[in-house]
Amino acid sequence: MGITDRKIRQKEEVRASILDAAWEMVVTEGWQSFSIRKIADAIEYSVPVIYSHFENKDAILLEFNRKGFKLLADSLSAAKKGKASPADEIRAMGRAYWQFAFTNKEYYQLMFGLGIPTCDTVSKIPAMQEFNEVITSSIVAMAAETKKPVVDPFLKYQSFWSMLHGLVSINMVVPEDKMTHGAGMPERVLEDVLCSFIRGIEG
Amino acid sequence: MGITDRKIRQKEEVRASILDAAWEMVVTEGWQSFSIRKIADAIEYSVPVIYSHFENKDAILLEFNRKGFKLLADSLSAAKKGKASPADEIRAMGRAYWQFAFTNKEYYQLMFGLGIPTCDTVSKIPAMQEFNEVITSSIVAMAAETKKPVVDPFLKYQSFWSMLHGLVSINMVVPEDKMTHGAGMPERVLEDVLCSFIRGIEG
DNA sequence: TATTTTTGCTAACGCTGTTATAAAAAATAA
DNA sequence: TTATTTTTTATAACAGCGTTAGCAAAAATA
Numbered sequence: 001m002g003i004t005d006r007k008i009r010q011k012e013e014v015r016a017s018i019l020d021a022a023w024e025m026v027v028t029e030g031w032q033s034f035s036i037r038k039i040a041d042a043i044e045y046s047v048p049v050i051y052s053h054f055e056n057k058d059a060i061l062l063e064f065n066r067k068g069f070k071l072l073a074d075s076l077s078a079a080k081k082g083k084a085s086p087a088d089e090i091r092a093m094g095r096a097y098w099q100f101a102f103t104n105k106e107y108y109q110l111m112f113g114l115g116i117p118t119c120d121t122v123s124k125i126p127a128m129q130e131f132n133e134v135i136t137s138s139i140v141a142m143a144a145e146t147k148k149p150v151v152d153p154f155l156k157y158q159s160f161w162s163m164l165h166g167l168v169s170i171n172m173v174v175p176e177d178k179m180t181h182g183a184g185m186p187e188r189v190l191e192d193v194l195c196s197f198i199r200g201i202e203g
Numbered sequence: 204m205g206i207t208d209r210k211i212r213q214k215e216e217v218r219a220s221i222l223d224a225a226w227e228m229v230v231t232e233g234w235q236s237f238s239i240r241k242i243a244d245a246i247e248y249s250v251p252v253i254y255s256h257f258e259n260k261d262a263i264l265l266e267f268n269r270k271g272f273k274l275l276a277d278s279l280s281a282a283k284k285g286k287a288s289p290a291d292e293i294r295a296m297g298r299a300y301w302q303f304a305f306t307n308k309e310y311y312q313l314m315f316g317l318g319i320p321t322c323d324t325v326s327k328i329p330a331m332q333e334f335n336e337v338i339t340s341s342i343v344a345m346a347a348e349t350k351k352p353v354v355d356p357f358l359k360y361q362s363f364w365s366m367l368h369g370l371v372s373i374n375m376v377v378p379e380d381k382m383t384h385g386a387g388m389p390e391r392v393l394e395d396v397l398c399s400f401i402r403g404i405e406g
Numbered sequence: 407t408a409t410t411t412t413t414g415c416t417a418a419c420g421c422t423g424t425t426a427t428a429a430a431a432a433a434t435a436a
Numbered sequence: 437t438t439a440t441t442t443t444t445t446a447t448a449a450c451a452g453c454g455t456t457a458g459c460a461a462a463a464a465t466a
Contacts, residue, residue, distance in 0.1 A: 166369025
């Protein structure tokens with residue numbers, strides 16, 4: 001049945017146009033102007049059409065969350081590749097995390113700003129697990145090398161993420177031009193934080 | 204003029220009742236049900252009365268922001284008092300920050316969750332400066348003791364706050380009963396993070 | 407061509423923040 | 437005490453939001 005095929009294809013196109021229009025609006029006008037009605041307007045369909053593609057507004061946000069975490073997990077994974085030591089991997093991931101946050105402000109704000117992922121959402125976003133693993137594996141590797149103390153990898157994973165997230169979220173709201181301490185300051189804080197984290201594992 | 208006096212007094216009472224009713228609702232039902240109309244309902248006045256006390260919704264939030272930062276600054280200040288060393292002061296403040304966040308979830312969510320304070324809001328909230336200073340002074344004191352390297356106090360202040368905020372915000376969304384790693388885990392992460400921060404200054 | 411299925415729109419419900427307008431109450435002046 | 441002015445408060449509207457029920461139009465099937 002070619003007809004059914006075409007219908008599926010067309011439906012998929014509308015779905016994609018919803019996500020495209022929504023993302024376009026978020027990037028140009030920010031999350032505060034993310035609205036079902038505006039999306040409907042942009043794709044030149046009536047509002048209920050959107051509800052035949054997504055259960056509700058949150059379902060659209062969930063979709064962006066998925067994309068965001070996939071992008072982040074892939075970025076960290078790529079940053080690790082080819083590094084000489086676990087410590088270097090961790091440093092590289094820290095910088096990649098920072099870079100992801102600021103080259104994808106909208107994603108970061110959704111993923112960690114509006115409401116940090118709860119336990120339920122973890123199951124809906126497989127890439128969150130990836131994110132966890134790509135970090136933890138480097139920590140485990142490093143702990144294995146420096147066999148001084150027995151570090152809890154999950155504890156260190158949480159510390160690592162905490163430091164990075166705190167750093168990012170505090171710097172994200174400050175407009176570039178309003179930085180009291182000259183440019184490059186946040187990056188120095190990042191390096192400072194990474195440095196003390198590495199030393200914390202080395203013991 | 205006793206009449207004008209009484210009017211001012213009564214107006215002040217209504218203003219207080221607005222804040223009381225609003226806070227009551229936030230504590231029992233969360234920020235998502237914070238609404239001008241519901242407040243009006245609770246204080247048994249019509250909606251426009253609220254607008255004769257506060258310019259808009261954000262002005263009410265600003266008021267809570269002020270209270271929250273005052274409370275936090277005072278908590279940190281009290282935690283410092285009587286500690287033997289700057290390092291102890293920092294540890295005490297870290298724990299006090301953590302405790303503030305979880306015994307005042309609603310305040311913390313407003314202050315750092317919904318939208319972290321921007322540069323403009325700093326000028327509207329004097330207690331934010333207090334918060335900055337009470338932390339920085341301990342860092343400076345500690346750097347003076349261990350005269351090894353010349354640490355940038357503002358950099359260390361940002362690191363400190365970043366770590367704490369990240370830690371708190373990641374743990375705040377996880378429901379108590381859903382902690383994968385037994386109770387007391389977040390506190391261990393806190394101590395871990397504090398420890399590596401202190402060492403980062405000691406050099 | 408007639409019938410059934412699919413698709414999409416209009417219009418509504420109930421909620422939000424904010425404000426213009428008008429009525430009621432209180433304070434002042436005569 | 438009565439008339440006038442000022443202050444206080446409420447009603448009702450505007451414009452926006454997410455969501456959904458009901459119905460008309462279009463498309464596919466018989």
